[in-house]
Amino acid sequence: MTYDRDHVVLSVRDLSVTYKAERGLVQAVSHASFDLHAGETLALIGESGCGKTTLNLALIRQLPKTASTFGDGIFYTYRDGRQINVLELNDRDMRRFLWSECAMVFQGALNSLNPVIRVRDVVFETARAHGMKREEAYKRALKLLEQVRLDAERVMRSYPHELSGGMRQRVLLALSLILRPQVVIMDEPTTAVDILTQRSILDVLKQLRDELNFSVIFISHDLAVAAEIADTVATMYAGEIVERGPVNEVFYRSRHAYTLNLLNAAPRLSVGVERLESIAGKPPDLIEPPTGCKFHERCSFATAVCAQVQPPLVEYEGGHLAACHETGRVLIEARETRLVSAP
Ligand SMILES: Nc1ncnc2c1ncn2[C@@H]1O[C@H](COP(=O)(O)OP(=O)(O)O)[C@@H](O)[C@H]1O
Ligand SMILES: [Mg+2]
Missing domain, CATH: 3.40.50.300 (P-loop containing nucleotide triphosphate hydrolases)
Structure with missing residues (x-):
């Protein structure tokens, strides 16, 4: 496209x-x-x-x-x-x-x-x-x-x-x-x-x-x-755009833990239901949102800093932006997990 x-x-x-x-x-x-x-x-x-x-x-x-x-x-x-x-x-x-x-x-x-x-x-x-x-x-x-x-x-x-x-x-x-x-x-x-x-x-x-x-x-x-x-995808979590970029970047090289979790929770015909995991918990109350990264309470990548410091939206190559302190680890896992069959 x-x-x-x-x-x-x-x-x-x-x-x-x-x-x-x-x-x-x-x-x-x-x-x-x-x-x-x-x-x-x-x-x-x-x-x-x-x-x-x-x-x-x-x-x-x-x-x-x-x-x-x-x-x-x-x-x-x-x-x-x-x-x-x-x-x-x-x-x-x-x-x-x-x-x-x-x-x-x-x-x-x-x-x-x-x-x-x-x-x-x-x-x-x-x-x-x-x-x-x-x-x-x-x-x-x-x-x-x-x-x-x-x-x-x-x-x-x-x-x-x-x-x-x-x-x-x-x-x-x-x-x-x-x-x-x-x-x-x-x-x-x-x-x-x-x-x-x-x-x-x-x-x-x-x-x-x-x-x-x-x-x-x-x-x-x-x-x-x-x-x-x-053509492009933006992921929203708790009122924020936490990741954004060309569709292939966001879906095959996710840089935000939340997007990766969404992908892992998505039913895939090619993979079958055995890999299906839903994201534990639910999006936070937006009257008193969590401190730091709003996803940290549900995130398997979260470290101490995630609970305290809100990650800035950083631009990476390929017009890909993400607001995640652990973007490097997320990216590696996203590459290793064949999320959806490659286009
Ligand atoms: N009219 C409203 N009054 C108060 N809160 C609202 C209203 N509409 C939506 N919200 C709240 O705003 C947040 C975002 O809702 P919404 O935009 O409908 O999300 P989505 O479309 O992603 O499901 C939610 O926490 C929801 O409860
Ligand atoms: Mg809606």
């Missing part, structure tokens, strides 16, 4: 998000930074509760009112080269930005279509809200529905309950592309669907991406899916 390394579409700099909860302040995302290039697919991986959804909702400013966002910026470059900071857009410009520049297919997509509205009415509503001609939006939606391999005319007339889960997921993907966004965020699109549906979602996504050349942030805790679809 190739993407345009000279053209950054979205540049996230030092982004943090907190939620006000009854028990206190939840540090859901801490100091996240990354670049997304034109045509690049970035997979965001990590266990449930690590901040993946929060980070992406922050990118399109769709967080609930209890959330506060801090940071240097979310810099977005339009097709004409103009650059803006999403954090500084007013409400009107933000509404325009959403869907026409950056679209999101939400987690639990099955419920995000209004049950009493036909698919075509969603198309008309999108057109109205964005000042696009009805006929033009309809024609474009029809084409996109065909591209995601649906009976387009029939789907247009359907109510959500008349469509299967996999069909709805594909409808949402098609609808998210009506206004030709440069960035599409997909939150766990293959979670809670059967394996054939998962296959069809991945296939149509790949095909659409090749034809329309948008960038994707693909959130998943399924590493096999991430490995298949991604």
Whole structure:
């Protein structure tokens, strides 16, 4: 897979998000930074509760009112080269930005279509809200529905309950592309669907991406899916991006103990179930996160320093970054363990 390394579409700099909860302040995302290039697919991986959804909702400013966002910026470059900071857009410009520049297919997509509205009415509503001609939006939606391999005319007339889960997921993907966004965020699109549906979602996504050349942030805790679809991978743990780099670097030469643990916990068809180990414990409470490396309590590599000193995100060769005090030992084990069959 190739993407345009000279053209950054979205540049996230030092982004943090907190939620006000009854028990206190939840540090859901801490100091996240990354670049997304034109045509690049970035997979965001990590266990449930690590901040993946929060980070992406922050990118399109769709967080609930209890959330506060801090940071240097979310810099977005339009097709004409103009650059803006999403954090500084007013409400009107933000509404325009959403869907026409950056679209999101939400987690639990099955419920995000209004049950009493036909698919075509969603198309008309999108057109109205964005000042696009009805006929033009309809024609474009029809084409996109065909591209995601649906009976387009029939789907247009359907109510959500008349469509299967996999069909709805594909409808949402098609609808998210009506206004030709440069960035599409997909939150766990293959979670809670059967394996054939998962296959069809991945296939149509790949095909659409090749034809329309948008960038994707693909959130998943399924590493096999991430490995298949991604150019680059970012691992999140306890609200932090702890490792990031090209997919082969992160998956075959992991430098963070958490990524290595995730890989060891991932079911591998080639290896069989006997090697399957899940990571003991669960992600920490983000109201009072652990000191030092937030993973140290669950980490088999951890030493005394890990409990005290937060490891900085260090850049290694190959555009590979990791925040792990024991990255050298992790790397050796990652090389010795044939995690997944090499590409
Ligand atoms: N509306 C909210 N109010 C308070 N805490 C929240 C809210 N939404 C998510 N969180 C907390 O923020 C953290 C990150 O959650 P989330 O972004 O949903 O993670 P992920 O998508 O990786 O599963 C978790 O600790 C979660 O409990
Ligand atoms: Mg989530």
